[in-house]
Amino acid sequence: MYVRVDPADATPIYEQIARQIKFAVASGALQPGELTPSVREMARQLAVNPNTVARAYRELQDEGILTAQRGVGLTVAKDAPERCRKERERWVYERLKQVVDEALRAQITPRQLERMLRDLLRSLPQQENTP
Structure with missing residues (x-):
């Protein structure tokens, strides 16, 4: 999954991450049931603080876009x-x-x-x- 952040953008980085994941889901680049990268992996790829990725992921979980699978990680929800x-x-x-x-x-x-x-x-x- 390709996500890019722009530190010069006025939009907070966690919102940029969440929006791009939503767009990836909307376009079919991320399918229901598919795993997202771990917080650490995504933070490493984007060179951002893991707390920033964790906040984006929490927001996506709260909105029902991502679902926690015990022992597996976060997956895209069926109706996402x-x-x-x-x-x-x-x-x-x-x-x-x-x-x-x-x-x-x-x-x-x-x-x-x-x-x-x-x-x-x-x-x-x-x-x-x-x-």
């Missing part, structure tokens, strides 16, 4: 993918809302903004599962 997809969609929606608000404050019309978004979407590589 759907929960993570919904949260990822909500997070992206909020970011888009911020961009739209900023564009409107800059006096960009909704029609101009729609054209920009359409152009941007057209410029992206096409994916096989695009609806």
Whole structure:
């Protein structure tokens, strides 16, 4: 599992870790029942304090994304993918809302903004599962 943290980001590192794990679950990179790296291993990979990883993992457990398996470690919960997809969609929606608000404050019309978004979407590589 690939997780990256950005110390320059204003988002706390434990939140960056938790969000990236959620996105990995949402995308299918982490499957239900799959083990996450141990706290020590993840901390070593990211060069962060183990308490930071432990906090991210506790948050994910509290949200029902990860489940503790006695003697094994933390695994992805069965219903986690759907929960993570919904949260990822909500997070992206909020970011888009911020961009739209900023564009409107800059006096960009909704029609101009729609054209920009359409152009941007057209410029992206096409994916096989695009609806």
